[in-house]
Amino acid sequence: MNISFIGAGNVASSLGNLFANSGxxxxxxxxxxxxxxxSISEACIFGEVVCFAIPYSAMEDVLTINKESLKGKIVVDITNAINIEDWSPLFLGEDSGGEQTARLLPxxxxxxxxxxxxxxxxxxxxQQFDGQKxxxxxxxxxxxxxxxxxxxxDEAGFSGFVVGGIRNAHHLEAIAHLNIAVAISGGGTDAGFTYFQRK
Incomplete structure (x- = not known):
């Protein structure tokens, strides 16, 4: 599968390497x-899946400019609404960045x-903590x-878990803010969430 990343920072390059290693x-x-x-426009055309790992503040402009190229494609919003200077959250009320992306790209x-x-x-x-992915x-x-x-x-080594509709992006972004808050209070970024579901 052809996968594009808009952005080439730590998240994009690290996740991109995992996808590349998966073939x-x-x-x-x-x-x-x-x-x-x-270029950003070329990458939007190239990918069957187009992943956005850019600052939240840039999303509206980039999505609007490339809206036509992204029609019918899977667009993955990896962003979090934060102040880049100190990682503090930008509060979106009942809204979420994921829902905003969905509205911009109907x-x-x-x-x-x-x-x-x-x-x-x-x-x-x-990618594993105590044997858990x-x-x-x-x-x-x-x-x-x-x-x-x-x-x-799953191919990249994670445990993929579908939580429902895009409305739940609100909750995923809250989880990310919690993750960041723990990290900057001394927990660091060598950490993550493992969801255990007994079946």
Whole structure:
């Protein structure tokens, strides 16, 4: 599968490496492409799955400009609404970044995923805690798209878990804020969530 990342920072490169190691073709789109990178518009065209790992504040402009290229594609919103300077949360009330993305791209298959996982643990040797895999929470109104991302998550070494519709992006973003709060209070980023479900 062709997978694009918009952004080439720690999250994009770490998660992209996991996908590439699973046999997928991964490209990165940036504002100033180099070293084989694509432009953002080229990356939006290339990917069957297009993952956004850019600052939340840039999302509206980038999505609006590339809306046509993203029609019918799976768009994965990995962003969290934070102040870049200190990682403090931007409160969106009853709304969420994932729902905003879905409203901006009504003809795309929008999925909220991977936003609760730090880049530090997006590495094969750090994906398990006491024998348990890190959970990749997934929210989308498109059940087929959600299952596709679950499969990608599982292949990449996580335990993919679909939590329901895009409305639940609100809860996933709250989990991410909690993760960040624990990290900056001294817990660090070599940490993550494992969801245990007895069946």
């Amino acid at each position: 997928h073709t991964v490209k990165y789109g940036t504002q100033n492409p180099n070293d084989g990178q694509l 003809e795309s298959k929008v999925v909220k995923a991977f936003n609760t996982i730090f880049a530090d643990v997006m590495k094969p040797e750090k 890190l959970t990749a929470f997934i929210a989308s109104d498109d059940t087929e798209a959600a299952e596709t991302i679950k499969k990608l998550a």
